[in-house]
Amino acid sequence: MVINIDDGFPFLVRKISKASGIILTGYRDSYLRRRIDLRMKTLGIENYIMYTRFLENNPNELKEAINTITVNVTEFMRDKTPFIVFREEILPEIMERKKKSQSNLVRFWSAACSYGEEPYSIGICSKEVLPKDWSISIYATDIDENCLKRASQGTYSKEQLQNLDPPIVQKYFEPSGVDFKVKKLQKMMIRFKKHDLTSEPPVSKYFDVVFCRNVMIYFNEQQKVKMLNDFYNSLSDGGYLIIGKSETLPGEIRELFTPVSAREKIFKKV
Numbered sequence: 001m002v003i004n005i006d007d008g009f010p011f012l013v014r015k016i017s018k019a020s021g022i023i024l025t026g027y028r029d030s031y032l033r034r035r036i037d038l039r040m041k042t043l044g045i046e047n048y049i050m051y052t053r054f055l056e057n058n059p060n061e062l063k064e065a066i067n068t069i070t071v072n073v074t075e076f077m078r079d080k081t082p083f084i085v086f087r088e089e090i091l092p093e094i095m096e097r098k099k100k101s102q103s104n105l106v107r108f109w110s111a112a113c114s115y116g117e118e119p120y121s122i123g124i125c126s127k128e129v130l131p132k133d134w135s136i137s138i139y140a141t142d143i144d145e146n147c148l149k150r151a152s153q154g155t156y157s158k159e160q161l162q163n164l165d166p167p168i169v170q171k172y173f174e175p176s177g178v179d180f181k182v183k184k185l186q187k188m189m190i191r192f193k194k195h196d197l198t199s200e201p202p203v204s205k206y207f208d209v210v211f212c213r214n215v216m217i218y219f220n221e222q223q224k225v226k227m228l229n230d231f232y233n234s235l236s237d238g239g240y241l242i243i244g245k246s247e248t249l250p251g252e253i254r255e256l257f258t259p260v261s262a263r264e265k266i267f268k269k270v
Helices: 005-020 029-043 048-057 061-069 080-100 117-129 145-153 166-172 221-234
Strands: 105-111 135-142 173-176 179-182 190-194 207-212 235-243 257-261 266-269
Touching: 005 029, 005 048, 005 061, 029 048, 029 061, 048 061, 080 105, 080 117, 080 207, 080 235, 080 266, 105 117, 105 221, 117 135, 117 166, 117 190, 117 207, 135 145, 145 190, 166 173, 207 221, 221 235
Parallel strands: 105 135, 105 207, 135 190, 207 235
Antiparallel strands: 173 179, 235 266, 257 266
């Protein structure tokens, strides 16, 4: 009997999921195929069955497969305009609202934070706008433990800081060999935590802003709805959701949020 090579794809995905502990069912098949095909091409492997056997015989390949699937972009504010709106419009609005309720605590969630550029960017923007005596709490989550470990160290190359203005770099970073390290890491109040958006409940509640940018493009519709419902439930009344510019809210979710900036894909909890 001739076996179609595509028959090996679901088995390969299940094998990678089981071995790594990373639930891949939240990723679209087309995306998984594209990323795995890229890795197979690098190795000169022709089909999924052959790649499954290669994984079984080469334990170190699992890490390479996961790194290929979970692409992480490592650059501060590579898309600056949402952070400009965050700094110039959202933070001042949050500050006024908090003053009315006599609170000086702001809480943010950077979901799928990769190597930490986003949560540190959130922290820097907040420190630039909010009064010095205010408390800033940032949850930074990702499914990749290696990313979280590196993020918690707060060390970045000059190239990764290229989108930050020189005075900001000087104020918030210090030289560390050929790289730069975030100054006074503990004062950023960032909690790094492993979290799977497709299967786990929200890490906390009462967030003022949830950032989840360029993540939904990897998810199927069911997982998008689950994740966005979680974000809705984790936000304070009037809290903000910021997604990637190429992303859209599923139809059944749109009634939960009202657009604040259609261009920047910033929404407010209804």
